[in-house]
Amino acid sequence: MKDLLTALRTPRGIVVAALLVLLGVLPLLTQAFDQRYVLSIGTRVVIWSIAAMSLNLILGYGGLVSFGHAVFFGIGGYTVGILAHHDVFSGWIQWPLGLLVCALWAAAVGALSLRTRGLYFIMITLAFAQLVFYVGVGLEAYGGDDGLNIARRSVFSGLIDLRHRPTFYWLCYALLLATTFGLWRIVNSRFGMVLRGAKSNETRMLALGFPVFRYRLTAFVISGTLGGLSGLLLANHDAYISPSMMSWVKSGDLIVIVVLGGMGSLTGPIFGAIAFFVLEESLKPLIDLGRKGWGEYWQIVFGPLLILVALYARGGIDSLLGRPPRSGGGHG
Amino acid sequence: MAEALLTVDGLTKRFGGIVATDHLDLAVNEGEVHALIGPNGAGKTTLIAQLSGFLRPDAGHILFDGHDITRLPAPARVHLGLARSFQITSVLREFSALDNVALAVQARQGHSFRFWAPARADRSLREPAMKALDSVGLADRADSAAADLSHGERRQLEVAMALASEPRLLLLDEPMAGMGLEESARMVSLLRSLKGRRTLLLVEHDMDAVFALADRITVLVYGRAIASGTPEEIRASAEVRQAYLGEASAVGAA
Ligand SMILES: Nc1ncnc2c1ncn2[C@@H]1O[C@H](COP(=O)(O)OP(=O)(O)O)[C@@H](O)[C@H]1O
Numbered sequence: 001m002k003d004l005l006t007a008l009r010t011p012r013g014i015v016v017a018a019l020l021v022l023l024g025v026l027p028l029l030t031q032a033f034d035q036r037y038v039l040s041i042g043t044r045v046v047i048w049s050i051a052a053m054s055l056n057l058i059l060g061y062g063g064l065v066s067f068g069h070a071v072f073f074g075i076g077g078y079t080v081g082i083l084a085h086h087d088v089f090s091g092w093i094q095w096p097l098g099l100l101v102c103a104l105w106a107a108a109v110g111a112l113s114l115r116t117r118g119l120y121f122i123m124i125t126l127a128f129a130q131l132v133f134y135v136g137v138g139l140e141a142y143g144g145d146d147g148l149n150i151a152r153r154s155v156f157s158g159l160i161d162l163r164h165r166p167t168f169y170w171l172c173y174a175l176l177l178a179t180t181f182g183l184w185r186i187v188n189s190r191f192g193m194v195l196r197g198a199k200s201n202e203t204r205m206l207a208l209g210f211p212v213f214r215y216r217l218t219a220f221v222i223s224g225t226l227g228g229l230s231g232l233l234l235a236n237h238d239a240y241i242s243p244s245m246m247s248w249v250k251s252g253d254l255i256v257i258v259v260l261g262g263m264g265s266l267t268g269p270i271f272g273a274i275a276f277f278v279l280e281e282s283l284k285p286l287i288d289l290g291r292k293g294w295g296e297y298w299q300i301v302f303g304p305l306l307i308l309v310a311l312y313a314r315g316g317i318d319s320l321l322g323r324p325p326r327s328g329g330g331h332g
Numbered sequence: 333m334a335e336a337l338l339t340v341d342g343l344t345k346r347f348g349g350i351v352a353t354d355h356l357d358l359a360v361n362e363g364e365v366h367a368l369i370g371p372n373g374a375g376k377t378t379l380i381a382q383l384s385g386f387l388r389p390d391a392g393h394i395l396f397d398g399h400d401i402t403r404l405p406a407p408a409r410v411h412l413g414l415a416r417s418f419q420i421t422s423v424l425r426e427f428s429a430l431d432n433v434a435l436a437v438q439a440r441q442g443h444s445f446r447f448w449a450p451a452r453a454d455r456s457l458r459e460p461a462m463k464a465l466d467s468v469g470l471a472d473r474a475d476s477a478a479a480d481l482s483h484g485e486r487r488q489l490e491v492a493m494a495l496a497s498e499p500r501l502l503l504l505d506e507p508m509a510g511m512g513l514e515e516s517a518r519m520v521s522l523l524r525s526l527k528g529r530r531t532l533l534l535v536e537h538d539m540d541a542v543f544a545l546a547d548r549i550t551v552l553v554y555g556r557a558i559a560s561g562t563p564e565e566i567r568a569s570a571e572v573r574q575a576y577l578g579e580a581s582a583v584g585a586a
């Protein structure tokens with residue numbers, strides 16, 4: 001707790017705190033100004049933040065470039081969608097099951113992919129994600145390519161009504177806070193030090209006596225499970241699932257968000273997600289002004305921006321907030 | 333005679349046409365400082381890599397404390413009590429010196445599947461780590477990133493990490509390589525202070541250090557042990573002179 005208070009007194013801490021407060025009161029603002037669409041974007045930002053943070057655990061802190069992370073959007077989402085299709089709406093069943101399937105899938109993919117390095121690792125994680133993507137496309141009973149509408153959002157015995165947009169937003173927001181806190185503990189724990197140490201120098205960690213593979217696999221499972229959580233939320237937000245939620249483009253977007261926000265910075269992915277969606281929402285209409293319909297290609301402007309970040313701000317947006325408090329394969 | 337802590341039996345490692353370890357037999361007794369000398373390319377580092385589990389031998393056996401560890405993965409060997417340092421400095425560059433050593437302590441304390449308590453606030457990690465840093469003379473650099481240390485300091489850090497593992501057998505691959513005079517002297521006195529408390533297999537080019545420290549010396553040439561004995565015996569051996577010590581000054585400078 002003392003650490004948290006000290007962290008709050010740095011410029012980074014102030015910015016993060018302000019951002020979290022702003023996100024916390026967003027539904028009040030959007031209601032006051034009658035901007036339902038903005039709340040919807042806000043919800044997406046929060047859900048994607050959770051997903052990007054989960055990816056950051058293995059990418060930023062573990063140095064493992066997984067190029068298939070959106071698969072957990074898909075698995076989490078499809079668990080909700082498929083169960084709902086069979087009239088199982090209880091969140092008590094949908095959510096634990098979704099998380100469990102994601103954990104198992106992450107364990108399987110991790111067990112195979114973590115034996116490889118570099119480009120092979122990237123390709124294997126991508127291949128497994130594509131596999132699930134095509135399974136989704138092939139699931140004619142659940143809409144195949146077109147996807148599936150979800151008739152009712154997850155039901156939690158009447159405790160919480162996810163149809164109520166602000167309520168749903170606040171649930172996502174609370175989960176984002178919990179994720180942030182949990183990951184903060186994890187990356188600074190003994191486990192986190194091993195994960196970060198292995199990113200810095202795997203050989204040295206082995207020589208010190210750490211069976212690196214097991215720790216990475218565990219991180220992979222935690223990451224996948226959290227990714228699955230964002231998938232459950234996304235399906236509930238959209239009331240719709242389709243294979244496109246786990247296309248490789250989405251996996252790429254997640255990497256972009258992490259890199260843009262700052263790899264190995266705890267809150268970097270939140271910065272990244274905000275920047276990504278704000279840019280998308282503002283560049284699209286801006287480009288449409290120039291020529292109607294061209295807004296879809298907003299990434300043509302976004303791409304060069306990313307290159308600038310890669311060239312001049314290696315630590316992403318996070319690095320604009322000054323040096324991290326303590327370095328070492330990412331900071332907490 | 334003391335019990336052999338480490339026994340190497342017929343160890344062989346080939347790299348294509350090169351036989352880097354050639355049917356090598358070696359015994360390191362509990363409590364001794366055993367120096368391994370030999371010209372560059374003799375296969376010293378290759379041997380250390382096989383002993384520590386980073387290279388798989390093509391033939392032969394490695395026994396440690398009665399266990400056959402020939403095929404045991406590197407981390408498991410550490411838990412049996414075998415630690416190594418690297419000839420080419422290998423530290424966690426982005427981490428502080430203290431973090432580096434604290435990780436060595438952490439590894440010794442068992443598994444690290446502990447997800448909640450902050451490791452950097454853990455006194456059971458920081459205090460022994462600080463002690464190990466102090467023993468190599470790095471206490472005042474504890475908070476510096478390993479990347480910011482001088483070459484000599486990083487060599488000291490390397491040794492501090494190996495020490496913090498509290499191994500029964502410490503494999504040191506040229507710990508003094510590239511160190512200044514003062515740093516070397518400090519390292520020699522540190523190693524001397526370990527005598528009797530730790531078993532050491534010391535690869536070193538500095539002959540003064542070797543003859544000052546070693547209880548026994550094995551001379552390696554082309555992957556083969558051409559002689560093994562006390563410092564006096566090695567100094568007296570004609571074969572060693574011819575093969576190696578005759579050019580000692582040239583090798584020592586390399
Ligand atoms: N990974 C490798 N691949 C091919 N040859 C190697 C490799 N490692 C070492 N060697 C060769 O094995 C021999 C022994 O090298 P090394 O163990 O580094 O010697 P030393 O440490 O005694 O100087 C040398 O001829 C070296 O070139």
Ligand SMILES: [Mg+2]
Pocket residue numbers: 376377378419
């Ligand atoms: Mg060598």
